[in-house]
Amino acid sequence: MGDAQVLAPAEQPPGNARRRMTNDYSALAAMVRPTGLMRRRYGYYWTRLVLTVLAFAGVWTAVALVGDSWWQLLVAAVMAVVLTQLAFLGHDGAHRQIFRSRAWNDWTARVVAGGFVGLSYGWWTDKHDAHHSAPNQVDADPDIGVGAIAFTREVIEERRGLRRWCAERQGWFFFPLLMLEGLNLHVSSVRTVFGRRPLAHRGVEASLVLARIVLYLVVVVWIMPVGLAAAFVGVQLALFGVLLGGAFAPNHKGMPIVPRDANLDFLRRQVLMSRNIRGGVVVDFLMGGLNRQVEHHLFPGMPRPNLAQVQPLVRTFCERLGVSYTEVGLVASYRIVLGYLNDVEHRMTEPFTCPVASAYGR
Known part of the structure; x- marks a missing residue:
């Protein structure tokens, strides 16, 4: 998932599968809610x-x-x-x-x-x-x-x-x-x-x-x-x-590009298009918490200092679903961004198959 690709338009998955995909985020939110991490700081x-x-x-x-x-x-x-x-x-x-x-x-x-x-x-x-x-x-x-x-x-x-x-x-x-x-x-x-x-x-x-x-x-x-x-x-x-x-740039640039007519559930839309940046307090300070972009996009109202605490839960949940969770170092993120920008035409020649559709043979 380091290189940007085009997310190919796909048919909607069958009704039950579509509902299950939609419920994935609800299941994650239900796990996060009792932790108290949405409370104000x-x-x-x-x-x-x-x-x-x-x-x-x-x-x-x-x-x-x-x-x-x-x-x-x-x-x-x-x-x-x-x-x-x-x-x-x-x-x-x-x-x-x-x-x-x-x-x-x-x-x-x-x-x-x-x-x-x-x-x-x-x-x-x-x-x-x-x-x-x-x-x-x-x-x-x-x-x-x-x-x-x-x-x-x-x-x-x-x-x-x-x-x-x-x-x-x-x-x-x-x-x-x-x-x-x-x-x-x-x-x-x-x-x-x-x-x-x-x-x-x-x-x-x-x-x-x-x-x-x-x-x-x-x-x-x-x-x-x-x-x-x-x-x-x-x-x-x-x-x-x-x-x-x-x-802001390292969080999405070089990640998959979604065509105008593609349709994804909320969880995959936010996770697959976002990139986290590893690092300690210096990276946290320089990026204002935006280095945990996956968690921020899933829970935009969560206070910044709580994003680090919810990260292990989100990562484990995504791994359980088979949803790619991307995290790289700061230097590596800029290498990906600059490499993509210098080669947009070729990086986008191979479409990225919709994970929702491919999971159900569509």
């Missing part, structure tokens, strides 16, 4: 929220104290790390992991994302919810939609000239493109909050995002010369893009 999240906000304040204090010095680039790198951690907390709030109250989760995520990081909570939530509903499915998952990177053979085949040449070697451009992802996230957020698409609490989001971006730029230019200020912003945005984009 208020101590963990309040501690993390307070410490991360204090770190945010500390970084801005350092900006003021360092002043007109190229040491500011080190401060910019630290700021990128802190902003990435705040973005992870916004992600957890959007998934209702922090509080029991939906409103508390929504507003915490909205303030953290907009006021601290400068991103639109509404724009990101719509995009991320679509991804969770159909990971790696063509025309359904926005994370493999048409963009600078081509994730499917048909997108590459539509490109001509220089764009085709770049698409065939896009793995080499992956990390440089990630350096632009921070800027891209801010641009997309501004377009959304000031655009015409439906957006809940547009006024609040627009105020938060605009105030954060304007104050950030004003303070940086006020404290530093223009050249140093530009370098500071560039380093912070580039590293932020690499850290945040680099935490």
Whole structure:
């Protein structure tokens, strides 16, 4: 399962088999529920929220104290790390992991994302919810939609000239493109909050995002010369893009691609298209818990620190069903991702047979 394949469309399995496949996730959920791992972890999240906000304040204090010095680039790198951690907390709030109250989760995520990081909570939530509903499915998952990177053979085949040449070697451009992802996230957020698409609490989001971006730029230019200020912003945005984009990319890129008309049960849809990343506390910190992507996709509302505890149960359950459970190291995951991106056309020539259909001779 290390290399991406196309999940071939298949007929539905017989009625009883289809019901049994659908019940597999219910059986897993019934096993997880009594463990108490879905309960909120208020101590963990309040501690993390307070410490991360204090770190945010500390970084801005350092900006003021360092002043007109190229040491500011080190401060910019630290700021990128802190902003990435705040973005992870916004992600957890959007998934209702922090509080029991939906409103508390929504507003915490909205303030953290907009006021601290400068991103639109509404724009990101719509995009991320679509991804969770159909990971790696063509025309359904926005994370493999048409963009600078081509994730499917048909997108590459539509490109001509220089764009085709770049698409065939896009793995080499992956990390440089990630350096632009921070800027891209801010641009997309501004377009959304000031655009015409439906957006809940547009006024609040627009105020938060605009105030954060304007104050950030004003303070940086006020404290530093223009050249140093530009370098500071560039380093912070580039590293932020690499850290945040680099935490999401290894989890699905290079895993099977689901055709637009394929139909899978919930458990297999989430497990077969996701990849876990092995590692200790450093990987947990850098990836904000997203390194346990299989468990996160199966139980998106489970608090981040509980994912490690439910992992053995999920892995054993998948092995019992014969459902492939993928887990690799961080370096290996990027090797798979880059190898796939450099060879999308050939990696997708052999269809991946639907496990639900093949189990019943279809």
